[in-house]
Amino acid sequence: MTRNVILAGFTLGAVLLVLLVVFFVDSFGFGKKAAGDQASAATSSSLASPAPQGSTSVPSMAAVPPVAAYQSPSLQGNVGVSPVQGAVQPMSPNVNIQSPQQAQAQPAPVQPDMAAQSSPAIQFQKPLSQLIQPEKAAEVPPNYIPKTVELFEAHWQGLDSRAWTDELRRKLKYPKGLTGILVGEVTLNAAEAGILAGDIINKVGDVKVSSLEEFQMATREVRTQTNVKLRLMRPGKKKQDGRFPMRTLTLVMMGQPDLGMAQVEGAPMILPGDPRPHPHRGVCTNCHTVGDGFELSPDPDLVSVPPPVIDHATVVKGIRPHRDRGPCEACHLIRKDQKGKNP
Secondary structure (H helix, E strand, O other): OHHHHHHHHHHHHHHHHHHHHHHHHHHHOHHHHHHHHHHHHHHHHHHHOOOOOOOOOOOOOOOOOHHHHOOOOOOOOOOOEOOOOOOEOOOOOOOOOOOHHHHHHOOOOOOOOHHHHOOHHHHOOOOHHHHOOOOOOOOOOOOEOOOOOOOOEEEEOOEEEEEOOHHHHHHHOOOOOOOOEEEEEEOHHHHHHOOOOOOEEEEEOOEEOOOHHHHHHHHHHOOOOOEEEEEEEEEOOOOOOOOOOEEEEEEEEEOOOOOOOOEEEOOOOEOOOOOOOOOOOOOHHHOOOEOOOOOOOOOOOOOOOOOOOEEHHHHHOOOOOOOOOOOHHHOOOEEOOOOOOOO
């Protein structure tokens, strides 16, 4: 009797133990976790293994959990979903399957489209600084403009004047001791006043002048006046020793309507590497700028230098390049005709 009771108790305890194990397994999902791990391993294996060459089959989406296969169109980083809601596209093998929480925290990076980058439309969207190639450095040196340059000439009311120097005095054979500015050319109001080329102006109004700077300042003082007296020295008849005596004149310069002030200039620009224009006048850049581009060449007021060669037949027909400038052979070379004749 006692033995049967003990056996029945052991049997009942074993049954209860089995039921308890089944209850725990069903409640905490140990079996589901193992099945999920097996399914995940199978899916990863199918995605990682490349399809046989020549096969067009797409990895089955049946083994992929529905949430990982597609997401809501509103989520960023949605790689596996077409813009049309509900249309599922095959996913790339390089895409990692993530949970919705991981997808929101770390959006899947979008691979750059190499074909789009090389298209002409994308090229024109680059910054302008990347499209325009920088210009090459100039092959010639830039124009050199000294900070201080001696004045060379001044223009005022039709007279063109130059700085008076001992060199000019010796060339013109004027007497020693003269001061002022040399008049080189006269037009307009200066000609009406009676000024001549070769005059030495040494006084404007009550202000003595001995340089172009002083001449400009003197004209500034009278720029609003309608007239001013000028004192100048004019050469007379040459003496036997070849020198010119000077006589003093006072003339009146009239303005239309006022006198204004003189405008000054420096010496002409010289080309880099050219011989010194005046070997005995010191450093070139004391007076000249160095470069190319500040002066029109050839001068449109002059005949082109050197004059071009013209045909003998043109000369015979009387067709002159410049109607009133004398015989063509005075400036031009005449190309011989077939018989070797010159005009």
